[in-house]
Amino acid sequence: MVAGGGLLGLEAAHALHELGMSVTVLERSSRLLRNSLDAVASEMLRSYFEALGITIVTDAETARVEGDGRVEAVVTAQGHRFETEILLVAAGVTPNLELPRQCGLDVARGVIVDSSMRSSDPSIFAVGDLAEFEGRLWGLWPVAVSQAQIAATNIAGGSRTYESGVPTMILKGVGLDVVSFGRVEPAEDETQFADRGEGGHTYRKVVVAGGVIVGGVFLGFGEQAQAAQDAYDSGRQLGDDELVQLAAGDWSSFGGRKELSPVR
Numbered sequence: 610m611v612a613g614g615g616l617l618g619l620e621a622a623h624a625l626h627e628l629g630m631s632v633t634v635l636e637r638s639s640r641l642l643r644n645s646l647d648a649v650a651s652e653m654l655r656s657y658f659e660a661l662g663i664t665i666v667t668d669a670e671t672a673r674v675e676g677d678g679r680v681e682a683v684v685t686a687q688g689h690r691f692e693t694e695i696l697l698v699a700a701g702v703t704p705n706l707e708l709p710r711q712c713g714l715d716v717a718r719g720v721i722v723d724s725s726m727r728s729s730d731p732s733i734f735a736v737g738d739l740a741e742f743e744g745r746l747w748g749l750w751p752v753a754v755s756q757a758q759i760a761a762t763n764i765a766g767g768s769r770t771y772e773s774g775v776p777t778m779i780l781k782g783v784g785l786d787v788v789s790f791g792r793v794e795p796a797e798d799e800t801q802f803a804d805r806g807e808g809g810h811t812y813r814k815v816v817v818a819g820g821v822i823v824g825g826v827f828l829g830f831g832e833q834a835q836a837a838q839d840a841y842d843s844g845r846q847l848g849d850d851e852l853v854q855l856a857a858g859d860w861s862s863f864g865g866r867k868e869l870s871p872v873r
């Protein structure tokens with residue numbers, strides 16, 4: 610049993626499966642990688658894992674471990690009991706808020722910061738896994754680095770603000786590369802271009818606003834995922850011809866029509 614269907618849980622589940630074990634992933638949320646993938650990609654990823662022989666149980670929050678001297682079963686908050694010999698917990702990190710509380714800082718799930726990375730005490734800054742900005746804690750390295758740079762600039766007398774956004778998510782090592790960046794669901798005035806590859810487990814989607822890619826989700830399609838991410842990172846304006854091509858399902862301006870199959 611793997612408790613937690615996030616990046617590390619899924620990578621671990623795949624590795625244990627490759628070692629010949631019978632693996633079940635218990636995920637608290639109603640779908641996989643909910644913060645990073647749209648519903649189609651989540652469902653495809655689930656079906657990819659299940660096709661490999663890995664069981665995914667969603668809406669399953671690990672609540673209790675039973676056993677006498679060794680683990681025998683896992684019980685979920687939903688009341689289901691799963692017998693197991695091995696439990697691997699990959700349920701994320703929770704900030705230890707004891708010290709911030711002692712300092713009287715405003716805390717929720719983490720230390721609440723404004724866009725300058727200041728806590729409720731203007732002489733105390735917080736960044737990284739501990740810092741909660743606009744209700745989000747990402748627990749990701751690039752977020753920690755960029756928040757640290759912003760805090761350092763502000764501490765040194767400069768002025769920089771942190772902008773919230775969905776950081777790039779990359780799932781590798783499971784035989785199917787999964788990448789998402791920016792907004793994966795279009796706002797009202799935005800357009801999405803999406804289609805599925807052959808075999809049921811490859812998918813490509815970009816969200817475009819004002820001719821610029823503002824987000825994307827890719828399962829497989831590695832070359833096109835990279836090209837779309839480069840366009841997103843640089844803010845490249847797509848040409849009218851590219852937009853017409855995308856609308857017609859022609860992704861050749863992102864590296865060809867080649868459709869990649871998942872590599873087992």
Ligand SMILES: Cc1cc2nc3c(=O)[nH]c(=O)nc-3n(C[C@H](O)[C@H](O)[C@H](O)COP(=O)(O)OP(=O)(O)OC[C@H]3O[C@@H](n4cnc5c(N)ncnc54)[C@H](O)[C@@H]3O)c2cc1C
Pocket residue numbers: 617708736737738739748749750751753
């Ligand atoms: C197994 C694992 C794999 C990961 N893989 C990825 C990945 O592939 N990609 C990605 O983007 N992110 C990944 N992360 C997340 C990434 O490591 C974190 O987001 C990042 O390290 C956060 O930086 P931080 O400085 O906030 O916290 P940390 O790196 O945890 O550093 C906090 C430091 O503070 C110290 N400390 C704690 N309390 C005190 C105290 N009271 N006084 C002094 N020191 C204290 C701790 O000992 C620690 O050294 C992974 C994390 C884990 C655990």
